[in-house]
């Protein structure tokens with residue numbers, strides 16, 4: 001039995017997919033106008049853990065990941081500049097080059113974090129026709145209207161608006177500083193299609209029945225998710241900041257168009273903070289994967305750190321925590337490399353404990369504590385311990401098996417050999433001199449029960 005917190009019902013629910021052993025899952029992808037940062041890494045790693053947990057339980061996943069490469073305005077209220085075109089202008093590049101560049105980096109970062117590849121990765125710009133078709137249906141059914149500057153969704157026509165975020169029209173009206181947009185019937189209506197203003201030439205624009213223009217941000221996710229997963233599908237993931245207005249608007253558009261429930265389970269990890277502060281442009285505290293790599297950490301160190309926290313708790317990133325995560329992860333690798341190879345069996349008791357943890361709304365901190373309990377358990381046969389750790393890693397994704405043995409230069413090997421000889425002769429002082437010599441050369445020696453292990457100092 002799998003329990004999952006559902007943003008829609010605001011409680012943990014028993015997970016039941018639409019088709020018995022198949023799960024359709026849509027993941028809101030990045031807007032590719034800038035480098036992806038640790039906040040993205042956190043959110044996408046949680047979506048990866050969710051799919052790996054379901055796979056571990058025997059489900060077959062069809063995950064769709066979209067790439068927003070058009071039409072996301074700097075201001076959520078449908079005004080301001082297009083983030084893609086703005087970035088292109090600043091960098092004096094073509095907007096398509098900007099998109100390709102950041103997509104490439106984002107996909108490389110996914111590989112580094114060991115995120116499983118989604119079955120479908122789709123770009124908004126390849127689905128303009130599907131978006132136009134959906135907008136046509138909304139106009140025909142009376143949910144959308146045409147104005148001089150574009151097509152808008154009329155929120156008051158959809159009575160369930162607010163069911164995901166709690167931002168009902170009534171609440172919005174009570175709390176808002178209302179900005180008047182002369183083209184909208186209500187300030188809470190949102191854009192489905194924006195027309196290119198007269199006299200302006202955009203780099204990205206397409207013909208439509210209403211004139212040249214580009215899609216609003218929300219419509220792409222409704223069009224692409226329903227194209228690949230059907231009118232109703234199992235899980236939709238995204239960052240906490242996507243709940244409103246993005247996902248609320250996706251529900252409104254999709255359910256208005258089809259008359260059916262759009263998504264059964266909404267999965268939203270909490271925010272990632274840096275040193276207790278929200279990441280923001282003004283604080284200039286955006287950290288990327290390459291920033292942490294420069295400090296001597298790997299993406300898998302970061303992945304391990306993420307595993308020590310629950311996705312429904314805000315995650316506070318610090319370098320100190322990352323250092324501790326790196327040390328723990330190295331200990332896991334070390335313990336694993338010392339285990340006897342051979343035909344082992346997965347330990348049933350530990351597997352059950354592990355499964356109970358991950359199936360309880362992805363309780364990864366608990367799962368990690370089961371892993372450590374297993375590592376320290378001296379009663380389990382080494383071969384079985386090894387087999388069980390490899391099995392757990394299907395979900396954890398820490399590359400426990402793949403970790404490369406470091407190549408140690410002959411000089412260091414020789415010094416280590418001489419040192420070991422001296423130690424056996426109980427010549428401690430001389431042995432210690434050699435240890436210092438090894439450290440001076442950038443290596444260190446860990447004396448384990450199975451003998452000394454040489455490692456490069458990071």
Ligand SMILES: [Zn+2]
Pocket residue numbers: 028029221246
């Ligand atoms: Zn989306």
